[in-house]
Amino acid sequence: MNQPSKNSSSGQSSDSGAGSGNGAGASHRTGRAPAGLPAITVDARAVEARAARFTRRSIKNEAKRAALAAAMSMVDLTTLEGMDTPGKVERLCRKALQPGLDPRLPRVAAVCVYPTFVAHARQVLEGSDVRVAAVATAFPSGQSFLDVRLDETRRTVDAGAHEIDMVIDRGAFLAGDHARVFDEIAATKEACGAAHLKVILETGELSTYDNVRTASDLAMRAGADFIKTSTGKIAPASTMPVCLVMAEAIRDHYRATGVQVGLKAAGGIRTSKQAWHYLVLIKETLGDAWLTPDWFRIGASSLVNDLLLQWERLDTGRYQSAVYFSND
Numbered sequence: 111m112n113q114p115s116k117n118s119s120s121g122q123s124s125d126s127g128a129g130s131g132n133g134a135g136a137s138h139r140t141g142r143a144p145a146g147l148p149a150i151t152v153d154a155r156a157v158e159a160r161a162a163r164f165t166r167r168s169i170k171n172e173a174k175r176a177a178l179a180a181a182m183s184m185v186d187l188t189t190l191e192g193m194d195t196p197g198k199v200e201r202l203c204r205k206a207l208q209p210g211l212d213p214r215l216p217r218v219a220a221v222c223v224y225p226t227f228v229a230h231a232r233q234v235l236e237g238s239d240v241r242v243a244a245v246a247t248a249f250p251s252g253q254s255f256l257d258v259r260l261d262e263t264r265r266t267v268d269a270g271a272h273e274i275d276m277v278i279d280r281g282a283f284l285a286g287d288h289a290r291v292f293d294e295i296a297a298t299k300e301a302c303g304a305a306h307l308k309v310i311l312e313t314g315e316l317s318t319y320d321n322v323r324t325a326s327d328l329a330m331r332a333g334a335d336f337i338k339t340s341t342g343k344i345a346p347a348s349t350m351p352v353c354l355v356m357a358e359a360i361r362d363h364y365r366a367t368g369v370q371v372g373l374k375a376a377g378g379i380r381t382s383k384q385a386w387h388y389l390v391l392i393k394e395t396l397g398d399a400w401l402t403p404d405w406f407r408i409g410a411s412s413l414v415n416d417l418l419l420q421w422e423r424l425d426t427g428r429y430q431s432a433v434y435f436s437n438d
């Protein structure tokens with residue numbers, strides 16, 4: 111992430127309303143933003159230093175088992191490949207229902223698939239509480255006509271999706287057309303009806319922490335139920351500093367409005383240790399109220415296998431060979 115420019119980094123903290131920067135360091139400044147949206151400056155060094163501190167904790171034994179189970183219960187088990195098939199989605203759903211043989215292992219929170227697989231996933235998951243999430247709005251680029259993106263959203267909800275993961279138009283955002291991005295999120299929220307809306311910022315394309323903060327604030331004000339880091343299609347995907355900026359935006363939004371918004375870290379999270387670091391970040395930034403699958407998710411295609419490996423190791427003291435776990 112680039113450092114914020116000198117002009118936008120006053121280093122002063124505000125303690126008034128949304129954006130109060132008592133965490134990693136944020137301050138208000140005047141600038142481009144939809145009406146009523148205070149632009150925020152993020153202190154990049156403070157964010158990175160604080161994020162690094164979350165990675166220095168270690169856990170053992172039963173605390174580790176609890177962390178592995180918690181992480182498992184918060185996974186959006188994902189397949190978003192051009193070569194996906196109904197068979198692959200079915201195997202993914204079966205794994206979501208029963209990640210491993212140990213009955214102490216929880217189910218994952220959701221599967222995340224392309225719209226055309228939603229009905230099939232719903233069928234396989236029938237009777238369970240595993241949610242079906244689907245990417246929509248011309249994922250991953252978001253570059254299509256708004257009426258096409260809204261129609262895709264409505265059709266995906268009609269097919270049975272409980273949750274819609276939309277992408278913002280990063281081109282419009284980076285060009286400064288925040289009002290357009292705001293209006294498109296609001297329209298997508300309306301198209302979702304009762305389905306929950308996760309708004310993907312694609313932080314790897316936003317260049318600065320200031321932009322991540324502004325996009326987070328904008329998405330929440332436009333009606334996002336969750337804000338999500340990444341599509342998983344470009345690098346960097348989710349990072350700890352970016353998640354910290356988003357978590358602080360959520361915390362400040364909650365303080366200012368009383369509205370709780372969830373966070374989904376997605377892309378590049380493959381190890382139990384990484385998952386544990388994210389849980390620490392959420393606990394210490396947002397508190398226990400967010401440490402549930404209703405408010406925190408990890409979007410991942412292969413993390414579940416590492417959680418299973420570590421789980422097995424707690425019981426046996428050795429690693430099960432990865433060949434015993436499916437790749438779905």
Ligand SMILES: O=C[C@H](O)COP(=O)(O)O
Nearest residue numbers: 342376377378409410411
């Ligand atoms: O939302 C989740 C991502 O698309 C999955 O990314 P990953 O394959 O890096 O785990």
